[in-house]
Amino acid sequence: MGTQLLKVATKAAIATSLLLAGCTEQAKPKQETTPPAANAPGTPTPKKVPDVVYVPTPQVVVDKMLEMAKVGKNDVLYDLGSGDGRIVITAAEKFGTKGTGIEIDPKLVKQATTNAEKAKVSDRVQFLEQDLFQTDISSATVVTLYLLPELNLRLRPTLLRTLKPGTRIVSHDFDMGIWKPERVERVKGPRREHIVGLWVVPEKVPPELLNVESELEQLRRLQTPTPQATP
Numbered sequence: 001m002g003t004q005l006l007k008v009a010t011k012a013a014i015a016t017s018l019l020l021a022g023c024t025e026q027a028k029p030k031q032e033t034t035p036p037a038a039n040a041p042g043t044p045t046p047k048k049v050p051d052v053v054y055v056p057t058p059q060v061v062v063d064k065m066l067e068m069a070k071v072g073k074n075d076v077l078y079d080l081g082s083g084d085g086r087i088v089i090t091a092a093e094k095f096g097t098k099g100t101g102i103e104i105d106p107k108l109v110k111q112a113t114t115n116a117e118k119a120k121v122s123d124r125v126q127f128l129e130q131d132l133f134q135t136d137i138s139s140a141t142v143v144t145l146y147l148l149p150e151l152n153l154r155l156r157p158t159l160l161r162t163l164k165p166g167t168r169i170v171s172h173d174f175d176m177g178i179w180k181p182e183r184v185e186r187v188k189g190p191r192r193e194h195i196v197g198l199w200v201v202p203e204k205v206p207p208e209l210l211n212v213e214s215e216l217e218q219l220r221r222l223q224t225p226t227p228q229a230t231p
C-alpha cells in the first residue's frame, strides 16, 4: 500500500513538476526582459529571478501539512518560499506557532505582512525578503516547502546538515529523491489531488543522502525535451 502510494506520489510529482517547471520557464524570460518602465512606478521587483513561480497551496492542503508536522505552540516554523504567508499565518492562528516566511518577491513579502496584520498574528510571525538558499534555518523545528523536485534536492544537504535531529519537513507535491518520507498523504483540493510528504531529520544522517549530484543529473535528463518533442 505504502509503495503504491509512493509510486502514485512520484508520478503525480513528476507531472506537477513538469507543469510548474513549464510555468517557470515562461516566467523566467519575462522577469529578465520586462523593462522597469512596464511596472507601475514604485513596484518592487525581486533582486534575483525566483527559482519557482508563485502558486499558492490550497487551504485544505495547508491544514494537512500542519497536521502531519504536528505543529505546536513551541515549534519554530520556516516556510521556504512563503508566497502570501498562508502556511506561517495559519500555524500561528491555529496553534500559536512562531514562524518565519522566506520569500524572494518583495510584493509577496508585503502582502504576507499585511495578511499577518489582518489575522492579528504579527507578534508571532515575520516575512523576510531573502533567497531561501542563503538563509540560516538552523533554529527551525518545522520546515514547509512547496517548490520543485530540483529545488528540494538542492536543499536536501543543507536541511540534513543544519537542522536538528527530529526536525520535521513537510513538502507539498514534491519529494526528496532517495530520502524516503515517513508518511505520505493524498489530499483532495478544489481542482486536483495534492500529495503531502513528511520527513524527519535523523540522528545519524546516511552519507549518501548528502550527495545529490547524480539525482540532479537524472532529473535534468528527465526534464530535457527530446528532439522528437521539438517542432
Ligand SMILES: C[S@@+](CC[C@H](N)C(=O)[O-])C[C@H]1O[C@@H](n2cnc3c(N)ncnc32)[C@H](O)[C@@H]1O
Residues within 6 Å of the ligand: 049, 050, 051, 052, 053, 054, 055, 056, 057, 079, 080, 081, 082, 083, 084, 085, 086, 087, 102, 103, 104, 105, 108, 130, 131, 132, 133, 145, 146, 147, 172
Ligand atoms: C509555489 S510558491 C509556494 C508559496 C507558499 N509556500 C504556499 O505554499 O502557498 C513558491 C514561492 O517561492 C518563492 N521563491 C522562488 N524562488 C525563491 C528563492 N530563491 N528564495 C525565496 N523564495 C523564492 C516564489 O516567489 C513563490 O512565492
